[in-house]
Amino acid sequence: QKEVEQDPGPLSVPEGAIVSLNCTYSNSAFQYFMWYRQYSRKGPELLMYTYSSGNKEDGRFTAQVDKSSKYISLFIRDSQPSDSATYLCAMSGGTNAGKSTFGDGTTLTVKP
Amino acid sequence: EAGVTQSPTHLIKTRGQQATLRCSPISGHTSVYWYQQALGLGLQFLLWYDEGEERNRGNFPPRFSGRQFPNYSSELNVNALELEDSALYLCASSIQGFGYTFGSGTRLTVV
Numbered sequence: 001q002k003e004v005e006q007d008p009g010p011l012s013v014p015e016g017a018i019v020s021l022n023c024t025y026s027n028s029a030f031q032y033f034m035w036y037r038q039y040s041r042k043g044p045e046l047l048m049y050t051y052s053s054g055n056k057e058d059g060r061f062t063a064q065v066d067k068s069s070k071y072i073s074l075f076i077r078d079s080q081p082s083d084s085a086t087y088l089c090a091m092s093g094g095t096n097a098g099k100s101t102f103g104d105g106t107t108l109t110v111k112p
Numbered sequence: 113e114a115g116v117t118q119s120p121t122h123l124i125k126t127r128g129q130q131a132t133l134r135c136s137p138i139s140g141h142t143s144v145y146w147y148q149q150a151l152g153l154g155l156q157f158l159l160w161y162d163e164g165e166e167r168n169r170g171n172f173p174p175r176f177s178g179r180q181f182p183n184y185s186s187e188l189n190v191n192a193l194e195l196e197d198s199a200l201y202l203c204a205s206s207i208q209g210f211g212y213t214f215g216s217g218t219r220l221t222v223v
Contacts, residue, residue, distance in 0.1 A: 006154075032210040043116075043202050043214030044155070088155065098143065098209045099168050104154035 003027050006089055006103030015112050019076040021087050023103045026070065029094020030101075033065050035074045036088040038105065044088055047074070079110045114139070116215035118203050124221045125193050133188040133218045137205030143167075144186040145212060146178060150199040158201075161186055193222045 006023045013019055021035075032051055036044035050056045053067045062075040072091075076083055086107045090100040117136045125131050137144050146158040157170035161180035175191040184205075190197055198221050204212035 034211055036214075041216075043204075043216045044212075046211050046213065049211045090155075092210045098162070099145070099157055099160050100210060100212065101157070102147075102155040 001026065003101050004089065004091060004103045007106055008104060009106040010109065011106060012109045012111060013079055015079060015081060015110055017079050017110070019079050019083070019108060019110075021074040021076075021089075021106050021108070023072050023089035023091075024070055025072070025091055025101075027091070027094065027101075028067075028070070030091040031093030032091065032100075033063070033072050034090040034092075034100065035061075035063055036090060036102075038086045038088060040085075047087075076108075079108075081110050081112050084109045116203055116205050116213050118201075118215035118218050120218060121216070122219045122221070124223060127193055127195060127222055129193050131190045131193060131197075131220055133190075133201050133203075133220070134185065135188070135203030135205075135215060136185045137203075138213055141205035141207050141213075142184055143206050143209065144180055144184065145204045145206070146186070146188050147202045147204070148172075148199045149202055149217070150196075155202065159188070190220070195222050198222045 004025045034049040035047045038044040056063045060077045064073045086105040088105045089103040092100045143162040147155040160168040178188040180186045200217045202217045204214045206212045
C-alpha cells in the first residue's frame with residue numbers, strides 16, 4: 001500500500017464549478033501538507049501548504065487537513081479553464097522530514 | 113530572481129550508456145531534491161542533498177547517484193541506462209524542507 005493515495009480521476013467539470021480533490025495517507029508522522037499544480041511538460045508548481053490540521057484559504061483555493069482521518073482536500077471555487085492541469089498532493093514530516101511523498105496526481109479539465 | 117534551472121531539457125541515450133543531469137537551485141536554497149516522474153506515474157523520490165551531503169535516498173538502485181557542489185548546484189548521474197529509466201527527471205530546491213520550487217525537468221529517453 002502506498003503511503004499517499006490520491007483519487008486518480010480524470011475529473012472533468014464545467015467552468016464555474018466547485019472542484020474537490022482529495023488524498024488519504026497512512027503515515028501519522030506527516031505534518032506538512034502541500035498541493036502542487038502541474039501543467040503538461042512543466043515542473044510542478046506549489047499552490048499552497050498547510051501545517052498540521054485545519055483550513056487555509058488563498059483566493060479561489062482552500063486546503064483542508066483532517067489528521068484524525070488522515071485525509072486532505074483541495075477545493076477550487078469558480079473553476080476556470082486555466083485551472084486545467086494535474087494536481088498533486090504531497091506530505092512530509094517525521095522520519096520523512098526534508099523529503100516529500102507525493103500522490104500520483106489527479107488530472108482536472110475545466111470545460112468552457 | 114531566477115528559478116530552479118535544469119539542463120539539458122531533453123536527453124536521448126542508448127541503453128547501457130551514462131546520463132548526467134544538472135540542476136541549479138534558487139539562490140540561497142541549500143537543499144536540492146531529485147525526483148523521477150515516469151509517464152503516467154507520480155513523482156518518485158530519488159535523492160536529497162543539503163550542504164553538500166546526501167541526506168536521504170529513495171528506493172532506487174546504486175546506479176542512480178549524484179552530488180552537490182559548493183555552490184549548491186547538483187548533478188544526477190544514471191549509469192548503465194535501462195529502457196525503464198526513460199522519464200522526466202525533476203529537480204527542486206527548498207529552504208525550509210517542504211514546499212519545493214521545481215525546475216522544468218530533463219526528459220530522458222533511453223533507446
